[in-house]
Amino acid sequence: MNKAIGNIAFGAFCIVGGLSKKFVLAGIESSNGLILLGVVFISLAFADAVKSRASSTEASFIDPILDFWFIPVRAERLLLFQRIFTLTFFIYLLGWTSSATEWLTVEGFHLSPNATSRAYPAPFAALPVAWLVPFLIVLFSTTWAVILDVGGRVAKALLLGFAVYVQMVDQPSSFTLNKLYVVFFAFILVAPASVTAHDGSRWHAAWAVRMVQATILIQYCTAGICKTLWGDWTYNPMVLYTHTVGIYRTDIAALVVEYTPAFMWVIFAWSALLFELLAPIFFIGRRLRTIACVWGATFHIGVAVLMKDLIFFTQQMISTYVLFLDDKYVVRVESRIAAFVSPIATPINALTDRIFAPLFERFGTSEAVVVAPPVDEETGSEKSKAAS
Helix, strand or coil, X not given: CHHHHHHHHHHHHHHHHHHCCCCEECCEECCHHHHHHHHHHHHHHHHHHHHHHHHCCCCCCCHHHHHHHHCEEEHHHHHHHHHHHXXXXXXXXXXXXXXXXXXXXXXXXXXXXXXXXXXXXCCCCCECHHHHHHHHHHHHHHHHHHHCCCCHHHHHHHHHHHXXXXXXXXXXXXXXXXXXXXXXXXXXXXXXXXXECCCCCEEEEXXXXXXXXXXXXXXXXXXXHHHHHHCCCCCCCCHHHHHHCCCCECHHHHHHHHHCCHHHHHHHHHHHHHHHHHHHHHHHCHHHHHHHHHHHHHHHHHHHHHECCCHHHHHHHHHHHHHHCCHHHHHHHHHHXXXXXXXXXXXXXHHHXXXXXXXXXXXXXXXXXXXXXXXXXXXXXXXXXCCC
């Protein structure tokens, strides 16, 4: 158990370091390598903890914590998130396809390794111009394979590789959402496989879902803390107005600025700040989640409308709200999608899992032992036991 805790701590340290542009660990500059290393250590730790918990009959003070991370949750939740989140990736890349020659091929401007800041790793080699169209075809095909859940973990591994390459080929021009795609695609790849209960429902250990949820809530809260402690949001009532009329201004923003009274900008700013600070409370509380989702969606849609190109960040963040919705809605939507694509997905997934499952087994993608019975999130009562 101590080894698992150490691996989780080190993995979290690596992920935080990889997300920071100025973090240096033992001479290794921040990069996707650190992020992926962190994901590997955390997945190894969770796999070891599940096995240790399953083989032990002694009660421990850490049991409630383990139950939170490893309690079975409906598999449809992560799968629906996988589909929607990957769709946002497709839309994001499609939006920049018209300038793909600039940021993907040798014809565009790229900083040399010597000219790249120490805050960034050395850029990957750009594509020859002749490779651009085949690259985009394979990239978009892989993206839709993951959206349709075709190809299993092979398609997910390829998509993760594409996400890393797209970011690293032009690192100084990439955004935070590029790194979130890398991190979340990695969690989707190493997430435990689902197991089927006697009633036909599918479950898996919750840790992959919990990691995404925790990342989003920490991101919200730290953004609010930074605005409060080091920004001018608490003493400049027109701070949001100044951002709206700045370099991110859109045509719609110009219209809004002209007709919106000054006191509304104060309300908008405090609403945004309070949402970020209180997001963990609202999303964790079951009875407050609907308010959190509506508040957050309104906040992000406002950002997308008023600030240039941030629509891609908006769709990415809102897609994560799927992980906070009630099971009854998630299962209903995912069941309809799965019924439509299963004739194609099922045989292909069976083939790829049979061939490549041993490669991913060590990283927690094989069927994990369920450490506690499924629990109804609303009533707290046991539903049915699922075990591998």
